[in-house]
Amino acid sequence: QQQVKQSPQSLIVQKGGIPIINCAYENTAFDYFPWYQQFPGKGPALLIAIRPDVSEKKEGRFTISFNKSAKQFSLHIMDSQPGDSATYFCAASLTGNQFYFGTGTSLTVIP
Amino acid sequence: DGGITQSPKYLFRKEGQNVTLSCEQNLNHDAMYWYRQDPGQGLRLIYYSQIVNDFQKGDIAEGYSVSREKKESFPLTVTSAQKNPTAFYLCASSIRGRFTETQYFGPGTRLLVL
Numbered sequence: 001q002q003q004v005k006q007s008p009q010s011l012i013v014q015k016g017g018i019p020i021i022n023c024a025y026e027n028t029a030f031d032y033f034p035w036y037q038q039f040p041g042k043g044p045a046l047l048i049a050i051r052p053d054v055s056e057k058k059e060g061r062f063t064i065s066f067n068k069s070a071k072q073f074s075l076h077i078m079d080s081q082p083g084d085s086a087t088y089f090c091a092a093s094l095t096g097n098q099f100y101f102g103t104g105t106s107l108t109v110i111p
Numbered sequence: 112d113g114g115i116t117q118s119p120k121y122l123f124r125k126e127g128q129n130v131t132l133s134c135e136q137n138l139n140h141d142a143m144y145w146y147r148q149d150p151g152q153g154l155r156l157i158y159y160s161q162i163v164n165d166f167q168k169g170d171i172a173e174g175y176s177v178s179r180e181k182k183e184s185f186p187l188t189v190t191s192a193q194k195n196p197t198a199f200y201l202c203a204s205s206i207r208g209r210f211t212e213t214q215y216f217g218p219g220t221r222l223l224v225l
Binding site (some may be wrong): 004005009034041042043044045046049089090098099100101102103104 | 112115151152153154156159169170201202203213214215216217218219
C-alpha cells in the first residue's frame with residue numbers, strides 16, 4: 001500500500017504562475033512532512049518541511065499548506081521561475097522511522 | 112568542500128555479476144542511507160546505517176548487501192540475486208540517524224544491465 005500519494009505527475013506553468021503540488025498520506029501518526037527538489041542527474045535536496053502542529057509554513061517563494069483532518073499537504077511555488085523546473089517529491093515519516101516518498105512531480109516553468 | 116560523493120556516475124552490470132557502488136561522505140555524519148529511484152516511483156529505502164558496524168534493511172533489501180566499516184563510507188553491492196537492478200541509486204547521510212533530520216543526498220549512480 002502506497003503510504004504517500006502525490007499529484008499531478010507533471011505540471012507546466014508560465015513564468016510567474018503558482019504551481020501547486022498535492023500529497024495525501026495514509027498514516028495519521030506521521031509527524032514530519034518534507035519536500036525535496038531534484039534536478040536532472042542530481043540527488044534530491046531538502047526544500048522545506050513542516051510538522052502537523054502548524055497549518056502553513058513559508059520559506060521564500062515556497063509554501064507548504066497542511067490539512068491534518070484531510071491528511072493532505074501541498075507545495076505552492078509563488079512567482080515561479082524557469083530555474084524552478086525540477087522534479088519535486090513529498091515525503092512523510094513518523095519521528096525515528098523511515099521516510100515514505102511520493103512518486104514525484106515534474107515541473108516545467110516556461111519563460 | 113563537504114559533501115557526499117558517489118562513484119561511478121554510470122555502471123554497467125553483466126548477467127550474474129555482482130557490482131559495488133561507492134558512497135563517501137566528509138560531513139562527519141553518523142547515519143547513511145541507500146535509496147533506489149525508478150521512473151515514476153518515489154525513492155525506496157534499501158539499507159540504512161545509524162552507526163559504524165551496524166546497518167538495517169529497508170523495504171527493498173533483497174538482492175543487495177552493504178557494509179559500514181568506516182564512518183565515512185557505506186558501499187552498496189548489487190548481487191546477482193537482484194533480478195531487476197536497472198535504476199538510479201542514491202546515497203544519503205544525516206547527522207544522527209533520526210529520520211526526521213535533513214538527509215543530504217549524493218549525485219547518484221545510474222546502474223544499467225548489459
